[in-house]
Amino acid sequence: MAYHHGDLRRVLLEATAAAIQEHGVAALSLRDLARRAGVSHAAPAHHFGDKAGLLTAFAAAGFEELATALAGDDFLEMGVAYVRFALSRPAHFEVMFRPDLYHADDPALLAARAKSSEALYGEDTDKTAGQAGWSIAHGFATLWLSGAFPGRDQDPLDLARALFRQLNPGYSQ
Structure with missing residues (x-):
């Protein structure tokens, strides 16, 4: 689900659902979400802190x-x-x-x-x-x-x- 242009927030929230379903909420990381979305590791922190x-x-x-x-x-x-x-x-x-x-x-x-x-x-x-x-x-x-x-x-x-x-x-x- 690589991000190209549009709604990065939505893409990151969708990636969150997929990551939690695959590995559970405890294993969730912003770095992994960035990788899933195909954006820099700083992008999720920019949107969500x-x-x-x-x-x-x-x-x-x-x-x-x-x-x-x-x-x-x-x-x-x-x-x-x-x-x-x-x-x-x-x-x-x-x-x-x-x-x-x-x-x-x-x-x-x-x-x-x-x-x-x-x-x-x-x-x-x-x-x-x-x-x-x-x-x-x-x-x-x-x-x-x-x-x-x-x-x-x-x-x-x-x-x-x-x-x-x-x-x-x-x-x-």
């Missing part, structure tokens, strides 16, 4: 994508959408919920996180139902991604949907 700055932008992008994925008002399907996001963007999912990896007080990150929370909770001021649903969907996605969930011969989205229905037997869609 340091590894934490890069991961801050990466997590913010993930929260933005999650907010988009959660659009809708069907509670069960939002849970499935959450799992779909986690399975399709595992590197983002790994970083987003690890504030020890990034600048958790970054304004762009806070805005993106708030946007995904708003999508998850909607107008619910109590937030209890949303927190319960999030906990269940997040737990399922985490267990699935780690390989610890049984029934891996099934489609994970169908399985998630079936499990979520067990928690809401009156759901008819």
